[in-house]
Amino acid sequence: MDKSARRDDDEGPELEGDVELLVSLGEALVSAILERVPDEVIDKLIADGAPVWFQNDDGTSPLHAAAYVEDAERVKKLIEGGAVWNAVDNLRNTAGDIALSLNNEACYTIIRDAGVRSELLLSLLSSSAPPADSSLSLVLKATDTTPAGSTDAFLSSRLHYTTDEHGQEICLVKVNDDEEVGVMMGWERGIMQETVRKLCTNHEKLDDGLKVLNVGFGLGIIDSLFQALPTPPSLHVIIEAHPDVLQHMRELGWYDKKGVKILEGKWQDFIEDDDLLAAGGFDVVYTDTFSEDYKDLRQFFEHVPDLLEGPESRFSFFNGLGATNALFYDVYTHVSELHLADVGIDVEWSDVDVSEGSEQRWGETREYFAQRLYRLPVGKMLTIA
Template sequence: MADSSDHSEDMDVDTLVAQGSELVDAILRRTPLAEIQSLIEAGAPVWYQDDEGTSPLHAAAYVEDDALVRILIDEGAVWNAVDNLHNTAGDIALSLNNEKCYTIIRDAGIRSEMLLTLLSKRASAASSPMSLILRATDTTPAGSTDAFLSTRLEYTTDEHGQDICLVKVADDEEVGVMMGWERGIMQETVRRLCLDHENLGEGLKVLNVGFGLGIIDGLFQSLPTKPSLHVIIEPHPDVLAHMRAQGWYEKPGVKILEGKWQDFVESEELLCVGGFDVVYTDTFSEDYSALHRFFEHVPDLLAGPESRFGFFNGLGATSGLHRLLFEDLHLADVGIDVEWSDVDVFEGDTDRWGKTREYFAMRTYRLPTGRMRAF
């Protein structure tokens, strides 16, 4: 008896695997929708993933079939299943610039995230499965704010003469807090956040979180009209000393808040401003959940629909595009729409990291610019 039931369970699993594999193949072969629907109706599992981690949803994203993406989501496909390269179907849609497929998957994510939040509140759970995926476990100065703030920083130059700011994370390893070659990213960020801003002529009210090399703050100061208010939040004592030595404390319109953004984000100093035209954040040693928490404050910090929000998109912290999906999703959740644009960070230089740890490995940086959604 036991033998035969075990055998039939094996049979069931084998059948499901065969059906799942047939479904993925059929989608990748662009089989007509009606036939794919018949496979699903016959019991092919939409949650199946093959040896490479490809699910029917990944396959539908690859062939850019938005009608099928919608059907699979409605049938219960797992929106955030990752393949062996750590990409979700949403990452694939995004990398193919297929906005329709991406939006359907993202919206499924928002729905399930809202449900998870509700469930976790009900169950008083400390964290949702998503925060488990995204939480960093690094306790070195690169991954722990407390360790970072009590470690000395060094301002120096790399072999190409570019400014760098380094922190030692182990006897034989240094991590760049900020590298001079990231200037191109900061330039493009400021261009997108400020240059066509309707309040530029009267001097923008700017909030920047994290000074680093001061590249973006220098660029804000070089706008055609200087900011009418330029608030910088910075906690690291060595960075603050560097700012003092460079005269940042004396610059008109500049206000330096010594501490972490967490210390000020709900304070009078920020909230009495009446809203910033531009908010930018680029911190160090914080994981994605911290950025996610910052996102939740952004609507209160911005002046209105014409205001802009930017952040350093730390691609290296998880796996490339995978993280973009969460960023987009969580910003949509707080009413901010993001536009992504590409910045080429490679510029023919193969050794831009020197001896420091690489924090993103892609040639193209996906630069986010957020705005409050108009209702």
């Protein structure tokens, strides 16, 4: 169709290229929703071309506005009309955050579920797109090329093990000249203690010594907890790729521990290797890697059923994706549960309160977990009655 062609009256005005008109209509739409004008007025604005994705100078979108006035029906209509579920305002709040702060479960659930659908669709497109489809990969590929977002950059960076002014053991990596990021920090100990408790308590093979697989050593917190079980693991395989971590493990004597086998490399290097599969399956599998994204984690999920020995075997992972924002954290939690169900893993969630000492947790490092409650996953293979 010729872009210069006149539209029919019922198609609305020609808006292409008219930024001022788009802004004017967008401002009017936000104001109309905040002022709770009749639905027909709002619907007319949208029909006339008011963009549902618009954000004003404060970052407020029509979806933010609908959340502010707690209009669940309007939130639903905006989502269905193409509103951006994860747009943030100048205070870094999404519409879902606003609904959550107002304890409006209906609005929040609509926005959260839109995020889940969106992430599932993106994941599907990413997994089915041909490698040559560069236009799609540019959209879906992570753009963080620092050690915090690139595995290759991380593995070629130097790590710094130290103790901060509060006595917290930390492992740091420098992401630029002025900033270091925590690879793992001592405050995670409470999470790891509860994780080991959930994975190991009342396990039928606990007294005989569990076969344990852990991907990513970090500070060695969870591996030390596995070793401290009443009966240490009969086999304890640790996959670790970073040379500085491996050197740290040598210095701590991990290479000499009975029953411990260390595989030097990325999990992708060993996932179908005899060194791993020769164990005949593990009673406990845990993974907590750094600089990998959800796409990598989902790929690991697909191998979990082959790594577990049987129906009593248990699986968990560090559930930290999106954890600087309550909505994003909730979305990733639901998405991971659905993807694990797809591969035959049933997940139970429990909450771990990590708020104590949060004001002293970070020091000079970038914050990577900002929620009061950590959602701890424990998965088992689905059984068919």
